[in-house]
Amino acid sequence: MLNGWLVPEFYYSISPLGTPVLRTNVIAGSISNNLKKYELLGYVAQITSKDNTNHLVTIVKINDANDGKPENYQWYMFNDFLVTPVKEKEVFEMSHWWKRPVIVVYQESNIARQTFDYNSWQANLNDSILYRDHFAKGTREVGTSGI
Numbered sequence: 001m002l003n004g005w006l007v008p009e010f011y012y013s014i015s016p017l018g019t020p021v022l023r024t025n026v027i028a029g030s031i032s033n034n035l036k037k038y039e040l041l042g043y044v045a046q047i048t049s050k051d052n053t054n055h056l057v058t059i060v061k062i063n064d065a066n067d068g069k070p071e072n073y074q075w076y077m078f079n080d081f082l083v084t085p086v087k088e089k090e091v092f093e094m095s096h097w098w099k100r101p102v103i104v105v106y107q108e109s110n111i112a113r114q115t116f117d118y119n120s121w122q123a124n125l126n127d128s129i130l131y132r133d134h135f136a137k138g139t140r141e142v143g144t145s146g147i
Helices: 118-123 127-131
Strands: 009-014 020-023 036-048 054-063 073-079 082-086 099-108
Antiparallel strands (some): 009 036, 036 099, 054 073
16 A cells, blocks of 8 residues: 555556646556556655754665566665665655655656666776865865864
8 A cells, every 4th residue: 555645656648638647557448559657766755853854865676686677676775875675665655754755766667677787887987086085165185184
């Protein structure tokens, strides 16, 4: 059961009058050439603490086997440097006052899901940014006191 407006998938089509139609299910006899299915890929959620401070986390659906098969997808929460698996029930639970999606990403489901090439991205990775010290007032001088 869904608790809120966030759905795992929806269907989009154009009515005979030319207006967009969004549905969470397909009505018998309504399948046409312009019907498109969209699936949730993930979202960014604003988490509010009891002292009213906010923090952003990302919930993403990832294929653990990197093979594109739907049964190998798992939901994960990215919270700064912590990545943890999340149950699908929690992904779609929107009744909590402290959890609010602020960015939602859907993808048309007939687009072929490509497997991620983990080796190719490393060949072009510029890691120099990891070794720079960035601050709002500019780059800190090496060897200054108080650091």
